[in-house]
Amino acid sequence: MYQQYFGFKESPFNITPNSKFFFASLRHTEALNTMVYAVSERKGFVVITGDIGAGKTTVCRALVNQLDSRTQVALITNTLMNGRDLISTILEDLEAQYTPGSKAKLLFQLNNYLIEQLRENNNVVLIIDEAQNLTPSVLEEVRLLSNLETESEKLIQIIFLGQPELKKKLAMNRLEQLRQRVAVYYHLSPLTKDEAREYILHRLKIASKSDRQYFTEEALETVYNFSNGVPRLINQICDSALLSAYVAEAAQVTDQTMREVIAESPMIQITSGQPVLPKKESALAEDLTTKIYFKG
Numbered sequence: 001m002y003q004q005y006f007g008f009k010e011s012p013f014n015i016t017p018n019s020k021f022f023f024a025s026l027r028h029t030e031a032l033n034t035m036v037y038a039v040s041e042r043k044g045f046v047v048i049t050g051d052i053g054a055g056k057t058t059v060c061r062a063l064v065n066q067l068d069s070r071t072q073v074a075l076i077t078n079t080l081m082n083g084r085d086l087i088s089t090i091l092e093d094l095e096a097q098y099t100p101g102s103k104a105k106l107l108f109q110l111n112n113y114l115i116e117q118l119r120e121n122n123n124v125v126l127i128i129d130e131a132q133n134l135t136p137s138v139l140e141e142v143r144l145l146s147n148l149e150t151e152s153e154k155l156i157q158i159i160f161l162g163q164p165e166l167k168k169k170l171a172m173n174r175l176e177q178l179r180q181r182v183a184v185y186y187h188l189s190p191l192t193k194d195e196a197r198e199y200i201l202h203r204l205k206i207a208s209k210s211d212r213q214y215f216t217e218e219a220l221e222t223v224y225n226f227s228n229g230v231p232r233l234i235n236q237i238c239d240s241a242l243l244s245a246y247v248a249e250a251a252q253v254t255d256q257t258m259r260e261v262i263a264e265s266p267m268i269q270i271t272s273g274q275p276v277l278p279k280k281e282s283a284l285a286e287d288l289t290t291k292i293y294f295k296g
Contacts, residue, residue: 001246002242002245002246006214006242006246007210007212008207009207009208009209010207011207011239012204012207012238013234013236013238013242014239015235015236017057017061018058018061019061019062021058021202021203021206022059023202025191026195030186031050031056031186032059032062032063032066034048034186035059035060035063035159036063037184038157038159039123039159042123042157043154043183043184045181045183046157046158046159046160046183046186047159047170047182047184047185047186048161048185048187048188049161049163049166049167049185049188050163050164050187050188051163051189052163052232053230053232054189054231054232055188055232056129056162057129057161058231060127060159063127064127070123071123071124072094072117072122072124072125073093073094073124073125073126073127074094074125074126074127075129076093076128077130079129079133079138081138083141084103086138087103087106087107088100091106091109091113094113094124096113098110098113107144114155114156117155118153123157124155124157125157126142126156127159128158128160129162131160131162131166132163132165132166134169136169136174136175139169139175140174140175142178143178143181145158146181170182190227190228190230191229192229193221193224195229196223196227196234197221197224199231199234200220200234200238203235213252214242214253215238215252215258216252216253216254218255219241219255219258221255222255223237223238223241223258233267240261240265241257244257
């Protein structure tokens, strides 16, 4: 809605992960390099954790874009499944020809596929997003996949991406064998204050192809104070702020606009349980809604 008004080629703060907007903060770069190293060196198991909205999936997409044509990737995002379904999903995502059957039969076919890929000097990577949702029994099934190996190297590289609960789940006594297989672990923490500012400017520049200052410095600082450096929250609130500035026909997002948008955000409204804006500001919010409606 506001893209043409501000001269954006595309939305700068879409919450859908897009590697085009990958911001190379120190932490995100380390996480990406960790995965690239583990895949290239065939290290086996890698675990990457991070809080909700920290940018794990975006880093994952950046990884996939960096891998060469000799690397086959299976990306699993639906983790509410049993062991048999997991193996069949892996085969499907790898576009491997297979015959449906028992779990043992599927595992046999996957092993044959992996051996064939190794023979062709290809690498195979399994990425499981939201891995904290996997049950302990399915996590154990994944561990068994790491048994598919030659005398010198792993046939499949496995990357777990998950929230901090994944680390707690892997600490369970019954998963000690899996825990011992983890070659690399990295926790992705939020952006620092300076990184959050650069992150916003980075996305704006990519979307606009210009160095125009869309936010005042005070507004940028308020974004950080609200988001604590979590990229998803930054995207959500900056998108709303640009919309409000568009409705008000403003050339720039000011600190006042940013504070009003934050006060009206679902994050604040839901957690507070009551309206957080004074009547004057609530009336302004209603006026903005009306303008959005009539502007279409």
